[in-house]
């Protein structure tokens with residue numbers, strides 16, 4: 001069985017997850033679920049980045065030992081991911097022994113390759129970013145991200161010979177254009193590398209909250225070098241058999257565009273130095289920003305979009321961000337657009353197709369269907385939708401996949417209007433027509449649930465169960481190109497109709 005190993009960035013635990021962090025996890029989750037439906041042995045890794053001066057500071061401010069603080073934050077993060085239906089297979093923490101062991105092993109490899117040396121480092125250091133800035137990159141003497149004045153640091157550190165890898169990196173990117181997507185990120189990275197790479201400092205003398213440098217306990221491994229390595233330690237590095245041989249190299253690192261340089265220059269150079277194969281693709285996604293205006297009575301005092309998951313279900317938040325914020329660009333979350341999308345797409349389109357189909361099956365046929373074929377031209381619509389959906393998901397254009405699923409929803413809803421089953425039901429001579437129509441609608445609904453499962457797992461599963469389909473959606477696989485899924489059972493009483501997405505009143 002082919003494998004698919006997907007990771008997200010691991011998160012600093014000095015703050016609770018926000019919408020931007022959630023967006024990345026939701027997108028990666030949709031991709032992981034899609035790959036499982038496609039029959040891949042999928043491994044989805046997430047985790048927390050715990051060795052940071054910021055984390056240590058946050059812990060001390062709360063009067064906690066950093067490890068104790070990180071334990072608490074693990075619970076907080078996992079709770080949020082659970083609420084959002086994120087189906088990760090493993091959750092790594094950079095304080096875990098499995099990670100520490102792997103980091104030190106990789107550093108031994110750098111040393112053996114002659115890529116580490118000791119030198120003096122002086123420069124402007126932003127604690128928020130955990131990185132040095134050349135003076136030319138500061139804006140009015142301040143960090144471009146944090147707008148704070150960086151510290152002047154001067155200390156003896158270990159350096160990694162990044163400069164050695166400019167040529168090999170360019171060569172790799174040229175041979176494997178899919179290594180960095182989207183193209184705009186690839187061009188950025190190529191420009192940076194062509195501008196020349198300097199060796200970088202990979203240890204800190206001042207910080208003690210981190211992984212000790214092998215054979216030099218006075219130094220701690222720089223948090224970024226520590227964090228990046230989670231992608232290999234998460235599958236068992238330095239063991240070379242078992243998990244590691246099964247899943248490495250990673251097929252997709254999903255990360256924010258602000259950290260592409262770490263993932264597309266430093267990380268592959270580290271792997272080259274250690275003789276470990278490079279990940280296939282790094283996707284640097286855009287940002288989702290939250291426009292916090294409040295304009296609805298029913299939203300009350302919700303100010304954090306994550307609370308939308310408690311109020312209206314995780315599915316509606318997942319749908320919104322995946323539809324409105326393609327991975328290729330930035331986007332906004334606004335309550336206005338959220339309510340609009342929710343009411344029109346979810347309540348009116350998909351919700352209505354579900355409610356009316358199931359209600360009619362109960363009203364006219366006592367709750368079960370006697371035919372289950374995609375009559376009335378629906379078969380071709382579904383076959384095309386599956387093809388377009390897969391094409392889009394394979395390119396990580398999740399919004400295109402959603403759009404493909406919606407062609408079935410729209411066609412099925414239009415069919416109800418055109419065929420007016422309420423009239424067919426009055427005419428006994430047309431009973432066969434009504435049977436065929438209800439069966440076709442059930443099949444259409446089934447396929448929308450299947451295709452939208454990676455995006456909205458909860459409501460899709462509800463539809464699936466209402467149609468009495470087995471096995472459960474996580475066990476179902478795509479049908480062969482040109483075919484449909486095995487149909488819902490005939491003669492079996494279906495579940496009740498219920499509002500899938502009750503309208504939000506302003």
Ligand SMILES: [Zn+2]
Nearest residue numbers: 126129143146
């Ligand atoms: Zn900064």
